[in-house]
Amino acid sequence: MRIGIIGTGLIGGSIALKLKEKNFTNFVYGIDQNEDNLNKALELNIIDEKAGFETGIQNSDLIIIAIPVDSARKILPDVLDLINDNQVVMDVGSTKSGIVDSIKNHPNRKRFVAFHPMWGTENSGPNAATKDSFTGKAAVICNKEESDDNALELVEKLIETLEMHPIYMNADAHDVHTAYISHISHITSYALANTVLEKEREEDTIFQLASSGFSSTVRLAKSHPEMWVPIFRQNKENVLDVLNEHITQLRKFKSALEKENFDYLEELIVNANKIRGILDK
Numbered sequence: 145m146r147i148g149i150i151g152t153g154l155i156g157g158s159i160a161l162k163l164k165e166k167n168f169t170n171f172v173y174g175i176d177q178n179e180d181n182l183n184k185a186l187e188l189n190i191i192d193e194k195a196g197f198e199t200g201i202q203n204s205d206l207i208i209i210a211i212p213v214d215s216a217r218k219i220l221p222d223v224l225d226l227i228n229d230n231q232v233v234m235d236v237g238s239t240k241s242g243i244v245d246s247i248k249n250h251p252n253r254k255r256f257v258a259f260h261p262m263w264g265t266e267n268s269g270p271n272a273a274t275k276d277s278f279t280g281k282a283a284v285i286c287n288k289e290e291s292d293d294n295a296l297e298l299v300e301k302l303i304e305t306l307e308m309h310p311i312y313m314n315a316d317a318h319d320v321h322t323a324y325i326s327h328i329s330h331i332t333s334y335a336l337a338n339t340v341l342e343k344e345r346e347e348d349t350i351f352q353l354a355s356s357g358f359s360s361t362v363r364l365a366k367s368h369p370e371m372w373v374p375i376f377r378q379n380k381e382n383v384l385d386v387l388n389e390h391i392t393q394l395r396k397f398k399s400a401l402e403k404e405n406f407d408y409l410e411e412l413i414v415n416a417n418k419i420r421g422i423l424d425k
């Protein structure tokens with residue numbers, strides 16, 4: 145099995161490392177406009193050879209698109225134009241409606257599987273890639289009825305090799321749920337970091353006092369705009385919907401404090417604590 149990875153960064157790189165370790169593939173082509181990333185990926189044994197767009201795609205059994213969601217959506221029709229009936233294409237993007245819409249009428253639509261591994265970090269690039277990243281995490285497949293059975297089977301085998309568990313979802317539902325469970329957290333973290341940078345002008349004090357509470361809540365604020373602006377662009381309506389609710393929730397805390405209504409403040413916190421019962425099962 146030869147794999148072509150378009151985008152040799154954190155996600156593409158981590159997938160390649162695991163698939164190579166488990167002998168799912170014995171040859172990975174790296175396709176990337178970023179020459180530094182390609183050279184690094186080669187040095188780290190993430191890829192076996194650098195390839196141009198057409199050569200890399202035409203010589204691969206499976207093509208994995210692992211670039212920011214706007215760019216993935218843009219190039220997917222070109223990738224599908226180049227493949228034959230035995231090849232499979234998948235993406236790894238955090239938004240799904242736009243990408244499945246963009247190829248709705250493409251003659252090779254059925255060779256594509258819309259995939260989203262629920263793992264990532266605030267870091268990017270091939271240096272950040274790790275082998276066992278995906279273990280135990282959910283792997284979402286969207287609109288599976290639009291893919292050929294054998295294409296789906298290959299991606300399901302890949303999911304098993306990554307030690308993930310598959311979840312099937314409609315692309316629109318996926319984008320609603322990821323807005324709630326993934327995308328909004330990034331906005332709150334960026335906003336929290338900006339808040340602290342605005343109020344606390346002594347950078348040394350931030351460094352000296354920051355402990356696990358601050359670090360865990362601003363971790364996501366280190367995430368790269370190259371990945372996140374396209375996600376917010378693609379999922380604007382759903383993110384705006386949940387952002388409005390978040391602002392309402394912030395206002396409740398503000399109002400409880402202003403009115404010194406500490407019973408209400410306690411009520412808000414007790415309600416928030418319910419998240420423990422859901423996440424710490």
Ligand SMILES: O=C(O)C(=O)C[C@]1(C(=O)O)C=C[C@@H](O)C=C1
Pocket residue numbers: 237238261262263264265266325326327329364367
């Ligand atoms: O943990 C992080 O740093 C992430 O950004 C990971 C995270 C998430 O929100 O949980 C973000 C985007 C990916 O599509 C999947 C997972």
